[in-house]
Amino acid sequence: MTTVDIMMPFYGDVALMQASVRSVLAQDDPHWRLTVVDDSSDPAVPEWFATIDDERVRYLHNPKNLGLTGNFNRCLELVEHELAVIIGCDDLMLPNYVRVVRGVHADHPDVGIIQPGVRVIDSVGNATRTLADEAKQRLYAPRFERRYGLSGENLAVSLLRGDWLYFPSICWRSEALKGLRFRPELKVIQDLALLIELVQRGERLIADKTVCFEYRRHDASESSATAFDGSRFTEAGNFFADVADQMDAHGWHKAARVARLHLSSRFFALTLLPQALRARNGVEPLLRHAFGPGRS
Incomplete structure (x- = not known):
């Protein structure tokens, strides 16, 4: 049975992280494993995880601070199951997320990149749409009804013209991620760099319209x-x-x-x-x- 490794690098707001974890616990498909990699020094975090009685939740604390890119790379190293997602510690999964991405994988088992439907929320959880999101949806994202596939130069052109994906919501075939690392010299464009490397390696993308993820956009981001x-x-x-x-x-x-x-x-x-x-x-x-x- 295919399992989704949900990797969460944590370094920020404890309350938002807890909401994100609760959204994982609320999945209507049980085939997931959550790994939280704590790069903070807040004692409240391990105390809170100690109260969670679910063997699918794994909490790890870095003995020394790795920084944003280092912690993301640590998450890549810890992936063990067939599928993986690197969720932002302030983003939310809707209850159908695991079910949706597992369904796409079942239909397209050789695809390395699955982009499900995303709803954008603000810092307090209300639906929002910024100019950047309008551009993603209206200018750069391809038009399709249910699912859409891209690969090769067509996929590279699409992403370089305007990156319309929401990286924390992407589900990856774990085999495709082997040997990949986020580049430490990049601060805000690491996601596109990793995507382009995968495209050059021959990985394909499937986008699915089903909304199952809430991406939080707020001014405090890097x-x-x-x-x-x-x-x-x-x-x-x-x-x-x-x-x-x-x-x-x-x-x-x-x-x-x-x-x-x-x-x-x-x-x-x-x-x-x-x-x-x-x-x-x-x-x-x-x-x-x-x-x-x-x-x-």
Whole structure:
């Protein structure tokens, strides 16, 4: 029986993490195992996990702080079952999540990347839709009724044109993740880097419309902070320039052109300009990313 390894790297808000764990416990399909890898020093966390009487819940505390990327990589190392998801410690699974992704896997057992339907919520759990989410859904995500498959250069082009996936909701075929690591030099674009590496390796994606996950978007995130100060775009410009070279070397020249243009990333920088101008901070890196050649 296929089991979903739910990996949760924890480093933040205890109450939100507890809500996330409860959402896993509420799954209507019992074939899951939750592993929480605690990178914090809050004594309340192990005390709370000691009260959970469910053999499918595994709590581990890092003896020393690994940092965000290090803790994500530790989660990759601990995956043992056929399928895996790296859930954000503030995101929520709807009760049907495990059932949905196991159903997609049963129909497409060779697919490495499963993107189920996602609802976006704010910091207090209300449904929301930001400009970034509108762009994902209306501009970049493919149009389909129930399920949709992509692979090869078509998948690379789709993701480089605009990353429309919600990484914490993705279910992975664990075999596809073997040997992969999040890159420590990247802070906010690690997810796209890992996806592109998988696509180059030949992994396919299936997207399913069934909503079964709530992705929390709020201003306290690492990506929100670095977007405003401009460091996100320095990283992004360098990343897309490197990926363009990789795509050319791989013979995927359309994907290389899309990476060099990285129009969605440039557009995002432009949307932040009014805030930067009001704050008189971060204007130069935003303009450089929006109109520059790419690499900083």
